[in-house]
Amino acid sequence: MQLLFIADPLEDFKIAKDTSFAMMREAACRGHQLSACEPQDVMWQRGARVTAHVRDLTLTGRTPEWFRETGRRAVALADFDAVLMRKDPPFDSEYFYATHLLEQAEREGARVFNRARALRDHPEKLAILEWPELIPETLVTRSAADVRAFHAAHRDIILKPLDGMGGMGIFRVGPDGLNLGSIIETLNRGGAQSLMVQRYLPEITQGDKRVLLIAGEPVPYALARIPQGSEIRGNLAAGGKGVAQALSARDLEIARTIGPELHRRGLLLVGLDIIGDCMTEINVTSPTCFQEITAQTGFDVAACFIDALEAAVSQPKQT
Missing domain, CATH: 3.30.1490.20 (ATP-grasp fold, A domain)
Incomplete structure (x- = not known):
């Protein structure tokens, strides 16, 4: 497959923990071809298709120069086998506009994961309102x-x-x-x-659990992000400690309640945030924690995701 990653600047990737990098590495190991661009590289004009100015990549297996650029070109998004939208939040006006360009690309035949409309319809804080029985x-x-x-x-x-x-x-x-x-x-x-x-939720002291859904099914391990010291936030970016653990019965109940429906809407990858018995967020833009879970449990999350991506691309396009 030819894969396009729409993401933040490659030079800013922290590849020891970056989930997009883990996806790229697994895809490259299977012989898939990689390209990347940033949202501002995507454009459309009348009489043409949605097009991106992309960088073609090969992975070096080294650091810090973890990739080599093999070319630059303008390519219609529909000419890729899959387009992976991996731009980090915030979900601001530019992200919103990008989803409209991606939806136009889908009308032209592009396969976008997660789907553009699903990204737009599930803002990460507000998406939980649909399931009030699961939230605090x-x-x-x-x-x-x-x-x-x-x-x-x-x-x-x-x-x-x-x-x-x-x-x-x-x-x-x-x-x-x-x-x-x-x-x-x-x-x-x-x-x-x-x-x-x-x-x-006082259970935050035991961790803010990231539960990953791939094609509607929960990954069997969560990453509990545990606040350190006097900090109330478990986010890894805020200094939380990530501890992988098997899903609890309640984690599975929440995941199986909403996972199939989210997948039906075009969300191939979702990250649920769960504190204690309550879901607090539904993350759809660029869910993370692949590498931390794999390193601590041996469960290859990136392989599971690329399996799902390959299966999705082989299916008839959703309308």
């Missing part, structure tokens, strides 16, 4: 008064922006309400921006 007490609002009422009811809360990633902008406010007003002002920008508020 949650509020989405612009209103400071609503947040204060939620805090009064639950006493210990987490506040976070809807467009953050890696734990950025997450605050905890306890029963004393210390700095609640300032935090609301920071996150809602005077009522101009929505935020999410959730009941604090």
